[in-house]
Amino acid sequence: MKTSELLVACLEEEGIEYIFGIPGEENADFMMALEQSDAIKFILTRHEQGAAFMAEVYGRLTGTPAGCLGTLGPGATNLITGVADANMDRAPMIVLTGQGASTRLHKESHQIMDVVAMFKPVTKWATTILHPASVPEIVRKAVRLARSEKPGACLIELPEDIAKIDTDAKPMTPHRYRRPVADPEQIDKAFTMLRAAKRPIILAGNGCIRRRASAELRRFCETTGIGVINTFMAKGCVDMDADYCLYTIGLQAKDVVSCALDAADLVITLGYDMVEYHPRLWNKEKDKQIIHIDFMPAEIDQQYHPELELVGDLAHTLATINDNIDTLGAVQRNLSQQSATRAEMQRQLLEYADDETEGLIRPQKVLADARAVMGAEDILLSDVGAHKMWIARYYQCHEPNTCLIPNGFCSMGFALPGAIAAAMVHPDRNILAICGDAGFLMNVQEMETAKRLNSNIVVMVWEDNAYGLIAWKQQNEFGHHTDLAFGNPNWMLLAESFGWHGHHVKKSVELQDTLKQAFTESGPSLIVIPIDYRENMLLTEKMGDIVCSI
Structure with missing residues (x-):
């Protein structure tokens, strides 16, 4: 098959269902191959930016990447805003761009620009296909990186002359892996901190909207009664009707919900992402005791310097805590500020x-x-x-x-x-x-x-x-x-x-x-x-x- 056909076959093997975009001359071979696919549906859009936003929302809702496609030059630049949005909002996405022939990439030439270099700041990984045999590895790597925490965008560029080359290479079969889990000793330390806390609060971020994580979070709150404040992108991680739901924070100015954070003697952050709501807005004095629970280690920041980090699969960490919650014992907590915050917000809503x-x-x-x-x-x-x-x-x-x-x-x-x-x-x-x-x-x-x-x-x-x-x-x-x-x-x-x-x-x-x-x-x-x-x-x-x- 041609390299372009191999690329389509590899995307099919990865379970890609949709590619949104606008084709051009330089990805014509890819489009001819895609037309023959029974597994992938191409959605023609009216602007490449719209295509990227469609792929982003598909990724946010499913956890599986969709593709967005543009040609070289202006087609690629039109994609970049939507790609950056998906990458920073942690949505998995595969970006596919055409490119001029590899024989003219080294010099001034019509519509030629370094697309890979341009996309590197707004993707998790960006690369060019320079040899047909590399396609299976490139696609496998791109999809794995796009899906891995924190999810994001990966770019694959295919020059028009490489697309036409015949190849005997075959797609790689995806092998999924289990995410690492938090250290049990660190979880024990978290229990020690929870026992000592009188006014703990949970600050839930983007990572909590994965369905398994949300279910375990609700289970934890039902048992402990600890209140949850969510960022904009974590809405729905707990039910708005639950007594422990303290609604949304992140409007920059001090809001009613901030009072519960101010009163807390322990802040448990779950899937928290400071691109949404910077810790200087809720830990200005750098005096909050923080437990960071997330798929990734904490970003380094003077206002966000957790005493304890539980790094690993978020849902698994919460499940382990829930399964051992009896060892926490009876704890006397003061949740009056939490109750007052919810009541006042309900009145204002x-x-x-x-x-x-x-x-x-x-x-x-x-x-x-x-x-x-x-x-x-x-x-x-x-x-x-x-x-x-x-x-x-x-x-x-x-x-x-x-x-x-x-x-x-x-x-x-x-x-x-x-x-x-x-x-x-x-x-x-x-x-x-x-x-x-x-x-x-x-x-x-x-x-x-x-x-x-x-x-x-x-x-x-x-x-x-x-x-x-x-x-x-x-x-x-x-x-x-x-x-x-x-x-x-x-x-x-x-x-x-x-x-x-x-x-x-x-x-x-x-x-x-x-x-x-x-x-x-x-x-x-x-x-x-x-x-x-x-x-x-x-x-x-x-x-x-x-x-x-x-």
């Missing part, structure tokens, strides 16, 4: 849930309605903007991976293409993407992809005719903001032109019924609402007035 004002609609009302309509397993995807902060604080979850927020690299344009992939993974669930008017238009071309695939998704746009998050942050720091306003299309004509269902909601009392209707419609639906971002500064003032009574 219900604020404006029944608001009936006309005109601009409050973010709190929108998210209360979304939560009321969405089932426990349904999936909400947030784009990046002011709405992301509101979703992080006010939209809580029952199950892992039911609220997807890009919070490592934080790229705008994520939610629309991501929703398309989510609907492919879970066609039986309601899929809701919430975007700002700025972020939505960054990948608006994927409306055609959604229509072509007849994706059953609902995209809600919060319209404020400005870069609202930037205005919010500038207002906080400088007392005013620069000119950040822009115009918008006629949304209903936009929806009609792409063959979408369209809804323009102007009264808050109509929102919940409109959401229900949109979820019953076949194919994609657009809901546009005028959002009341006057609430942004009111939230800032509220958080600035927080005083913890510990």
Whole structure:
């Protein structure tokens, strides 16, 4: 077979189901080989960035990488933002790019650039296929690295002349391995620290949304009653209805949830990733006693210097702790701050849930309605903007991976293409993407992809005719903001032109019924609402007035 055919065969052997992207001349041989595959489906997108976001969401929801594909030069550069987002949000992904002939890579030549060097900072590994016989090893290594903790992106580049060479090489059969487990002696030390702690707290991060880890975390909390604070990307690691769920932290400013962290005499971090929420924001004085439990050793940081690290498979570590929890014995704990934190957050989460004002609609009302309509397993995807902060604080979850927020690299344009992939993974669930008017238009071309695939998704746009998050942050720091306003299309004509269902909601009392209707419609639906971002500064003032009574 040709090298290009071997590459497809190796990807099939790895269980790759989807490749999203836009082909070019330099990967034509690969595309001809992919067309013959019964195992891998190619999804044509309208922009390479959209393809990368689709592959990212597929990886986040399944734990298995999908592929995203672009040609050389501008095709590859268009991929890079979505690839960086997946890599920093710890989603497994295989990036496939074409390249000019290997005979011209050493000199100035049309569209030639060093793609591998360009992608190295935003992937776990990046390489070029320079010999057909290396393809099986390269694919095996790329997929293994992409899946391994912490998951991320790996790039494979195939020059057009190498793609045509005949080869007798065969795919390698994947052999999975068991992840290492934490040292039993270290687990005993953790029990000693737990016995001494009167006000322990759990800070759960991205690693806790793996389903096995979430199940063991819930088991631990049911036994001990210790409260869980989750980062943006760890939503749903424990059920929002559980007494030990203390909701979400990470809005930078001091929030109610911070009070429980302030009061803690022991912080147990589980799958914590400081790209989301830096420890200087919760351990400024460097005085917190910390147990770090994760797949990887702790990142070195002055504000994050754990006394104990349990390094190994997170679910296995928690299971071992749970299986030996009886040895902990009776412990007198003071969970009053934890209870007060939950009660106050519950009160605030219900604020404006029944608001009936006309005109601009409050973010709190929108998210209360979304939560009321969405089932426990349904999936909400947030784009990046002011709405992301509101979703992080006010939209809580029952199950892992039911609220997807890009919070490592934080790229705008994520939610629309991501929703398309989510609907492919879970066609039986309601899929809701919430975007700002700025972020939505960054990948608006994927409306055609959604229509072509007849994706059953609902995209809600919060319209404020400005870069609202930037205005919010500038207002906080400088007392005013620069000119950040822009115009918008006629949304209903936009929806009609792409063959979408369209809804323009102007009264808050109509929102919940409109959401229900949109979820019953076949194919994609657009809901546009005028959002009341006057609430942004009111939230800032509220958080600035927080005083913890510990």
